[in-house]
Amino acid sequence: MKYRRFGRTELQMPLFSCGGMRYQYKWQDVPEAQIPEDNQQNLEATIKRALEVGINHIETARGYGTSELQLGKILSTLERDRLIVQTKVSPKADSQEFLRNFEQSLTNLQLDYVDLLGIHGINNQETFNQSMRPGGCLEVAQSLQARGKVRFIGFSTHGATEIILQAIATNQFDYVNLHWYYINQINWEAILAANRHDMGVFIISPSDKGGMLYKPPQKLVNLCAPLSPMVFNDLFCLSHEQVHTLSIGAAKPQDFDEHLKTLELLDRVEEYLPPILHRLEQQKVSLLGKNWVNSGHIGLPKFDETPGGVNIPVILALRDLAISYDMIEYAKMRYNLLGSGGDWFPGAKADKLDELDLSQCLAASPHRDRIPSLLIEADQLLGGIEVKRLSQN
Numbered sequence: 001m002k003y004r005r006f007g008r009t010e011l012q013m014p015l016f017s018c019g020g021m022r023y024q025y026k027w028q029d030v031p032e033a034q035i036p037e038d039n040q041q042n043l044e045a046t047i048k049r050a051l052e053v054g055i056n057h058i059e060t061a062r063g064y065g066t067s068e069l070q071l072g073k074i075l076s077t078l079e080r081d082r083l084i085v086q087t088k089v090s091p092k093a094d095s096q097e098f099l100r101n102f103e104q105s106l107t108n109l110q111l112d113y114v115d116l117l118g119i120h121g122i123n124n125q126e127t128f129n130q131s132m133r134p135g136g137c138l139e140v141a142q143s144l145q146a147r148g149k150v151r152f153i154g155f156s157t158h159g160a161t162e163i164i165l166q167a168i169a170t171n172q173f174d175y176v177n178l179h180w181y182y183i184n185q186i187n188w189e190a191i192l193a194a195n196r197h198d199m200g201v202f203i204i205s206p207s208d209k210g211g212m213l214y215k216p217p218q219k220l221v222n223l224c225a226p227l228s229p230m231v232f233n234d235l236f237c238l239s240h241e242q243v244h245t246l247s248i249g250a251a252k253p254q255d256f257d258e259h260l261k262t263l264e265l266l267d268r269v270e271e272y273l274p275p276i277l278h279r280l281e282q283q284k285v286s287l288l289g290k291n292w293v294n295s296g297h298i299g300l301p302k303f304d305e306t307p308g309g310v311n312i313p314v315i316l317a318l319r320d321l322a323i324s325y326d327m328i329e330y331a332k333m334r335y336n337l338l339g340s341g342g343d344w345f346p347g348a349k350a351d352k353l354d355e356l357d358l359s360q361c362l363a364a365s366p367h368r369d370r371i372p373s374l375l376i377e378a379d380q381l382l383g384g385i386e387v388k389r390l391s392q393n
Helices: 037-052 067-075 095-109 124-134 137-146 161-169 188-196 220-226 231-236 253-260 263-288 290-297 312-325 328-335 371-382
Strands: 004-005 011-016 016-019 057-059 083-089 114-120 150-156 175-178 200-203 244-248
Touching: 011 016, 011 244, 016 253, 037 067, 037 253, 057 200, 067 095, 083 095, 083 175, 095 114, 095 312, 114 137, 114 175, 124 137, 124 161, 137 150, 150 200, 161 175, 175 188, 175 244, 220 231, 220 263, 220 312, 231 244, 231 253, 231 263, 244 253, 263 290, 263 312, 312 328, 312 371
Parallel strands: 016 057, 016 244, 057 083, 083 114, 114 150, 150 175, 175 200, 200 244
Antiparallel strands: 004 011
């Protein structure tokens, strides 16, 4: 394993982290006696495999159902000094509820302290205010830090770049968990801002939210050859030293194997990445047109500036991925979250455009006349059954 300094924490962070949202038994809390033994054994084997390959950062959350409870059974048997343990707790209007939830996390994990506590989901102005107001969740986290229950404080986010930048600018956080990968590079400005504040940078779900790369379409496989799409994406992310660690949401011990192939390629980035990047870009241009690729994103309104809350930038990006790379299954999954993802994936689908007038909100787009028909096309291509977030299942 290779390691990078995790910002001002000075922790030596492995390039891959063991994320804890896929191996647990349930997304809801259940009594320990109800957890099947084979599920617990698989979780423990996954943690042991992570440690064998040098992945000593174990990441989970209060919102991950039985993950913390199950982790506690094995963490209590390991050398604490070898581990970097992170949990995350969602912000609340009542900061004492945030405190109670953290205390439950610590009990479940069977630990005296966690190395990293993330405020889980600074996704909009409301959750920002809940975190940052006097007496809010950040103050509670800082009091826990003063008591030795937390070493470093960060935040995780699925929010707009503007909200992420706002949180970073407070200079109150040691690290950030955010989304950034080849197919979605919107948050690069936030990564640079985090670096300026000497914060650790943790990339959330690069293989799932980054394109369901554990089951890629054949077209994407061909375009990324000789690398797998998963290794290509890992190499793309880690070729930027501003990024410190990528989360592997392992469901079983073998899930680390493909990712680990990336490590031996880090000294050969210039050999592998440029030709793949060129092919991917040319594929987009050939199918979408150079003008659209270069300017389709310009002047698009935010979902809360759009009639009906239609999330135009996200819908058009998903359409482009489906057409360019045959990433239809991924695009359908993400598209059908719109309307049911809350502040974790906000905005609405384009299934009611006949009731809406988008002319004013699209006035700044050079493609204003074309976009409504593209949104209709996207809905026809991707629309289907409503999808729920995993934690809602």
